[in-house]
Amino acid sequence: xxKKKLFGLLGxxxxxxxxxxxxxxxxGVEQAVEEAQQQxxxxxxxxxxxxxxxxxxxxxxxxxxxxxPxxxPxxxPxxxPxxxPxxxPxxxPxxxPxxxPxxxPMAEVDYDTSIYGNIDELDLEGVEVTFWHRYEDDSxxxxxxxxxxxxxxxxxxxxxxxxxxxxxxxxxxxxxMIAGLTTGDVPDLVIAYQNQAAAYEVADGLVSxxxxxxxxxxxxxxxxxxxxxxxxxxxDKLPQFGGEAFGFPPARSMEVLFYNADWLxxxxxxxxxxxxxxxxxxxxxxxxxxxxxxxxxSKNETDFSAGMELDTDASQFAAEVFxxxxxxxxxxxxxxxxxxxxxxxxxxxxxxxxxxxxxxxxAEKYGDQTDFANGKILFFVGSSSGLPxxxxxxxxxxxxxxxxxxAAIPHTTxxxxxxxxxxxxSIPKTTPEEQLAAWLFMKHWTSPEMxxxxxxxxxxxxxxxxxxxxxxxxxxxxxxxxxxxDLLPYGKTEAPxxxxxxxxxxxxxxxxxxxxNGADIQSTLDALTETANEIQAESAx
Numbered sequence: 001x002x003k004k005k006l007f008g009l010l011g012x013x014x015x016x017x018x019x020x021x022x023x024x025x026x027x028g029v030e031q032a033v034e035e036a037q038q039q040x041x042x043x044x045x046x047x048x049x050x051x052x053x054x055x056x057x058x059x060x061x062x063x064x065x066x067x068x069p070x071x072x073p074x075x076x077p078x079x080x081p082x083x084x085p086x087x088x089p090x091x092x093p094x095x096x097p098x099x100x101p102x103x104x105p106m107a108e109v110d111y112d113t114s115i116y117g118n119i120d121e122l123d124l125e126g127v128e129v130t131f132w133h134r135y136e137d138d139s140x141x142x143x144x145x146x147x148x149x150x151x152x153x154x155x156x157x158x159x160x161x162x163x164x165x166x167x168x169x170x171x172x173x174x175x176x177m178i179a180g181l182t183t184g185d186v187p188d189l190v191i192a193y194q195n196q197a198a199a200y201e202v203a204d205g206l207v208s209x210x211x212x213x214x215x216x217x218x219x220x221x222x223x224x225x226x227x228x229x230x231x232x233x234x235x236d237k238l239p240q241f242g243g244e245a246f247g248f249p250p251a252r253s254m255e256v257l258f259y260n261a262d263w264l265x266x267x268x269x270x271x272x273x274x275x276x277x278x279x280x281x282x283x284x285x286x287x288x289x290x291x292x293x294x295x296x297x298s299k300n301e302t303d304f305s306a307g308m309e310l311d312t313d314a315s316q317f318a319a320e321v322f323x324x325x326x327x328x329x330x331x332x333x334x335x336x337x338x339x340x341x342x343x344x345x346x347x348x349x350x351x352x353x354x355x356x357x358x359x360x361x362x363a364e365k366y367g368d369q370t371d372f373a374n375g376k377i378l379f380f381v382g383s384s385s386g387l388p389x390x391x392x393x394x395x396x397x398x399x400x401x402x403x404x405x406x407a408a409i410p411h412t413t414x415x416x417x418x419x420x421x422x423x424x425x426s427i428p429k430t431t432p433e434e435q436l437a438a439w440l441f442m443k444h445w446t447s448p449e450m451x452x453x454x455x456x457x458x459x460x461x462x463x464x465x466x467x468x469x470x471x472x473x474x475x476x477x478x479x480x481x482x483x484x485x486d487l488l489p490y491g492k493t494e495a496p497x498x499x500x501x502x503x504x505x506x507x508x509x510x511x512x513x514x515x516x517n518g519a520d521i522q523s524t525l526d527a528l529t530e531t532a533n534e535i536q537a538e539s540a541x
Contacts, residue, residue: 111211117432125159131189144457194496212439231491247424251460278407292378299399309368312511314504319419320346323411329495336532339525375399420491499539
């Protein structure tokens with residue numbers, strides 16, 4: 001009897017028992033059950049050999065499978081996913097990216113998705129970006145930034161809208177940002193000096209540009225990165241925050257030496273100085289500074305004549321130290337070094353010239369520019385962004401104009417070392433969509449076409465080398481600008497650290513005391529260094 005029949009017979013016995021029980025029969029049931037049991041036992045004896053043989057076959061098959069497990073994938077690799085799909089990733093994880101390529105970028109993400117989201121998947125349609133800046137609408141810079149914004153809004157393929165907002169000067173914007181970091185009322189883009197950005201990041205208020213710059217779709221290629229002036233990019237890498245970039249540069253300015261070329265020529269022709277053209281070394285500079293006191297400019301009909309009026313601010317201090325091969329900040333130690341040998345040398349140089357009456361303090365804001373335009377001082381040191389104002393001042397000045405230009409700060413180094421500075425644009429922490437949209441606007445602003453527009457309207461220097469190719473006409477009309485532009489490869493920057501705003505105030509006080517009040521140089525610089533590092537410690541993250 002087969003197993004199938006055996007099981008069928010058992011089923012019939014059970015059904016019969018249930019029917020008889022329902023009918024109230026008892027003895028009949030017992031007899032039927034006994035007969036069925038006997039038949040089942042006989043059937044079981046018949047199929048037992050078959051069952052045993054089947055069991056032995058199963059055991060042998062199991063033993064063979066256990067002995068050769070490694071051969072199974074090689075024998076039937078195509079069938080394995082169908083038989084055991086859940087096990088395939090564990091057995092062959094290297095093949096998974098090929099099967100599901102959409103998941104591969106996530107495996108390579110090296111940024112915090114809780115801050116940036118998944119950049120590849122963000123929907124930017126309808127995103128609005130608020131930009132706090134300092135450019136008044138009726139100014140040339142305000143008109144240019146509005147044009148740049150309008151161009152982006154009209155042409156970007158993402159559906160992003162940027163809204164520019166004039167929020168006052170740098171100080172006003174800084175105060176609003178500090179307050180906004182507490183209340184949450186912050187823009188999507190904000191103009192900020194590097195030390196201000198560091199202060200915002202102390203409060204965890206910004207996002208780094210690094211994930212955007214490095215992104216394969218939205219970022220910058222190696223070729224584009226190389227087109228930027230590297231000193232511009234380096235300035236935004238904050239040492240207190242792992243060297244990450246918390247700003248991006250649309251432009252920069254530079255500390256330069258303004259000089260009266262006609263007056264210098266008169267001094268050279270008379271033998272009052274031993275060189276021609278602008279001074280290149282501190283010794284030549286000192287020679288001309290003092291010669292100007294004794295030999296006024298021929299067009300100056302007043303009794304006042306001086307070599308230079310010195311603006312004792314922190315950028316001027318840094319420029320003098322840089323020009324001697326020094327620095328004001330030790331990036332490895334993370335501390336200010338205002339008492340370095342180069343700083344002592346620079347302050348000694350200026351203190352001696354002040355004692356001789358060859359340089360004077362600035363009497364009022366922009367007073368040095370005014371006296372320069374009127375032919376009363378031979379030199380002054382200031383920002384290249386002031387070039388248009390100097391030009392108009394000289395043309396409308398008391399002496400009827402003269403030839404003038406700019407030069408590198410006289411230096412002891414083989415090549416010039418120029419103090420380059422300027423505000424960048426930071427991205428406050430908002431939403432992943434708004435942050436990415438903000439970056440895309442910055443890419444637009446720093447494109448060659450927009451950089452040319454911005455440079456010529458603002459008189460700032462563009463952030464990229466290649467922009468010069470389209471500025472030949474502007475260079476021809478503004479020779480001093482071109483001279484300064486050619487000095488950009490020699491740039492160096494001041495400390496981009498939190499607390500530098502307050503440090504600058506301390507520097508100015510020490511600078512005045514040393515140069516014009518005759519304070520002891522070494523002890524004053526030692527005290528300044530201590531104060532600066534205390535301020536940094538109080539402001540540090």
